[in-house]
Amino acid sequence: MAQIIFTLLMLVALQAVLGFDNLLYISLESKKAPETAQKSVRKKGILIAIILRIVLLFLLVRIIVFFQEPFLG
Numbered sequence: 001m002a003q004i005i006f007t008l009l010m011l012v013a014l015q016a017v018l019g020f021d022n023l024l025y026i027s028l029e030s031k032k033a034p035e036t037a038q039k040s041v042r043k044k045g046i047l048i049a050i051i052l053r054i055v056l057l058f059l060l061v062r063i064i065v066f067f068q069e070p071f072l073g
Helices: 002-030 038-072
Strands: none
Touching: 002 038
């Protein structure tokens, strides 16, 4: 049980670091947009990053379940 909790905490920490990295990158790249559009670019970029991360996590779960089924048997 302790190993599962440790793994979960490591995954949460990894997601936090990657999320911060996304925010930093989007922030820096939005500076290249015209000043009037920068706020909109940041909001859209963050929204796209969040949606993609959620979709990829669900896809990863489906792939893991798919490959475990033959072994559960």
